[in-house]
Amino acid sequence: MDDTAIERPHPNGSLTELRIEMPAGTKHFAVADEIARYLPEEVFDGCGLKNAVEWLSKVSKLAGWREFRSVDHYLSSTETLRAIGQGPWQGNQSMVVLSDERLFFLTKGFVGATSEEFSLTAINSVVAKRRPIGEELIVTVAGSTTSISRMMHGQGDAIARGFRKVRTNMKSSLSAEASIESATSRAEELAKFASLH
Template identity: 30%
Template sequence: MATILRSVHWTVLTGSGDPIALVSDAVEKTDFRVVSSSPSSIVVEVPRAMLKNRWGATITGTLSLGAKGTDIEWVIDGPGSKHYEHMVTIGEHMPEGSLDNHGIPEAVAKISLKMFGREEIRHLSNVLDRGEFVYAIGIGSLSAKMGIVALTDRRLIFLEKSIGSEDIVEFALGSIGAMSLGKKMGGETLTISHSGTSATITTLQPGQGDLIARKFRELKNQPQPTALNTTASVDPIAQIERLAELRDKGILSDEEFKSQKTQLLGNL
């Protein structure tokens, strides 16, 4: 069976502790194992498990300084379809509050989540980009498949997760021309007009489609931030403090710390 590469972004929040130590402790609570680690990288081996219907895989994480803490770029290399499942397994053993949750718990709290959809919720953070934020979530059908619908600050995602299958359909916010709400006997519907075509998500629970549509209109009507505003939002002093923390943990060398510090001070 051919191997597949998939990428997952994590952010270990500032103040949570040493990211390598946290990940290593989490891996120890699974049947995976850490095969190598350094201040800037970690490699995890997932063994083949016949009883769990699981192929073996190699997971490589590369660490870098981020706005909220330490970013980890994971690459999962292996056959089969459980790449995201591997990351869920590790993530469930990370200390509570140590990872950026992308606003998912708050979005879920706004809806009535029944048994269906819980599996997709567990996997949602694995398909999000670094810093991506979820505003609204619903449960519906697209092309005869049931899954969750998530509206983020960047796109609308439909995620279907079942045995042996992980389907993701996404619509970039910039490509969506309109989003219309409808109602049928089976629930609410959302029709998305994008790039000259359309797609309809059906059987959304009452209120879920309305919540997504209203938040979409808010996002589309927001003024786009200018480069000046983006620069002003960066606090060089806070960045230097995070750099010092990474240097003290050995993730950055003294030379790397001094170089980045000098660059940040030049922005004052």
């Protein structure tokens, strides 16, 4: 087994990334959980998972306990969690997670896990619909849809609103970058014309 630690700046302090190289088929998450037992709990909340889970009801936490225990393994060190919800997806109790980079569904069984993820730029729409037995979140990507149903009221709406906010921020950021590039290219053109004199 080979291991390395890399430390770098993070908006909430610093980030230490542990890499553990192990033979295929070994229990990587079990090793990560063992390391986590010896570190303070707040060390692992750089992505905002603790706050998001606290917002959920006791029923959601109970129904999705397997997913909640493992969702941090599916988040990258650069992601910030925006909203989270729980309900049936593809016939199983699952979780839907919105970060500032992607939206993904996760089902964690006793033996394995199933997940499906979508980059935020690939998603056409995220719609929350109120139903008599909870909310349904419908995600449309390239003409096909996937949905998670029977979510507690407010969860689907929080994810839909969070998606719109993140997409708006992404568009604003891209516009700002395009403006900077445009201003830089104009300045370079002026410098070229000035050098011709």
